[in-house]
Amino acid sequence: MSATSSALRPPADAVAPVRHPDAPAPGELLGAHYDQCFGCGDGQPHGLRLAARAGDGVRMTAEFTVQPAHQGAPGLAHGGVLASALDETLGSLNSLLRTIAVTGRLETDFVRPVPVGTVLYLEAEVTAVAGRKIYSSATGRIGGPDGTVAVRADALFIKVGVDHFVGNGCQEEIRATMNDPDQVRRARAFEVNP
Numbered sequence: 573m574s575a576t577s578s579a580l581r582p583p584a585d586a587v588a589p590v591r592h593p594d595a596p597a598p599g600e601l602l603g604a605h606y607d608q609c610f611g612c613g614d615g616q617p618h619g620l621r622l623a624a625r626a627g628d629g630v631r632m633t634a635e636f637t638v639q640p641a642h643q644g645a646p647g648l649a650h651g652g653v654l655a656s657a658l659d660e661t662l663g664s665l666n667s668l669l670r671t672i673a674v675t676g677r678l679e680t681d682f683v684r685p686v687p688v689g690t691v692l693y694l695e696a697e698v699t700a701v702a703g704r705k706i707y708s709s710a711t712g713r714i715g716g717p718d719g720t721v722a723v724r725a726d727a728l729f730i731k732v733g734v735d736h737f738v739g740n741g742c743q744e745e746i747r748a749t750m751n752d753p754d755q756v757r758r759a760r761a762f763e764v765n766p
């Protein structure tokens with residue numbers, strides 16, 4: 573049963589999301605937004621290495637294979653890892669709006685256990701936008717892209733400026749990011765101009 577809280581219900585003045593004209597084309601693989609990201613970075617040995625792909629409209633799909641390092645109970649994925657996979661997929665939606673945003677709230681339903689070795693097929697969609705607030709939902713299925721829903725989530729992302737990262741992040745990492753042309757290119761997918 574899902575019981576989304578009122579904080580995740582878009583207000584009356586919310587509008588439908590608009591796909592940015594420069595958004596990645598449908599079918600395009602997004603690539604990591606940051607090499608060290610736990611969700612999508614190739615540089616994180618125990619990360620999820622989640623590969624997100626642009627869909628049509630304001631939708632993304634992603635796949636993630638549960639590894640032994642992701643266990644909670646023996647042989648089963650940890651719930652926090654599954655929430656991370658949902659969070660990462662939902663976060664990738666912001667590239668379709670060409671905006672940077674961080675998770676303000678994430679509500680997750682764990683519907684079926686997800687064994688190690690399973691591919692989780694994720695699908696996410698922006699449902700509404702109200703000022704800086706971006707409302708979105710995601711599902712994760714097992715057994716195939718049209719398989720059984722194992723997890724689902726509703727989220728609220730809040731648009732932020734680059735100062736959010738510069739002011740709160742580790743200065744050494746920020747400097748390294750700004751000096752890496754490849755990283756700057758990735759960040760531009762979110763309209764970040766460091």
Ligand SMILES: CCCCCCCC/C=C\CCCCCCCC(=O)SCCNC(=O)CCNC(=O)[C@H](O)C(C)(C)COP(=O)(O)OP(=O)(O)OC[C@H]1O[C@@H](n2cnc3c(N)ncnc32)[C@H](O)[C@@H]1OP(=O)(O)O
Nearest residue numbers: 579605659660663674675676677730737749759762764766
């Ligand atoms: C040169 C360097 C380059 C760097 C480049 C980097 C490229 C990066 C590209 C892409 C990055 C994407 C990364 C994706 C990773 C996956 C996603 C994550 O895991 S993100 C991490 C987890 N999340 C946080 O760490 C947020 C921590 N929270 C905060 O920092 C603040 O609370 C923040 C920014 C979310 C809001 O703070 P406020 O002071 O800016 O704004 P206020 O006024 O509090 O909220 C604005 C509106 O939102 C509502 N709101 C905020 N939080 C809410 C909540 N939890 N529930 C309900 N409503 C909430 C408020 O009620 C307000 O609504 P009303 O405008 O008054 O209607």
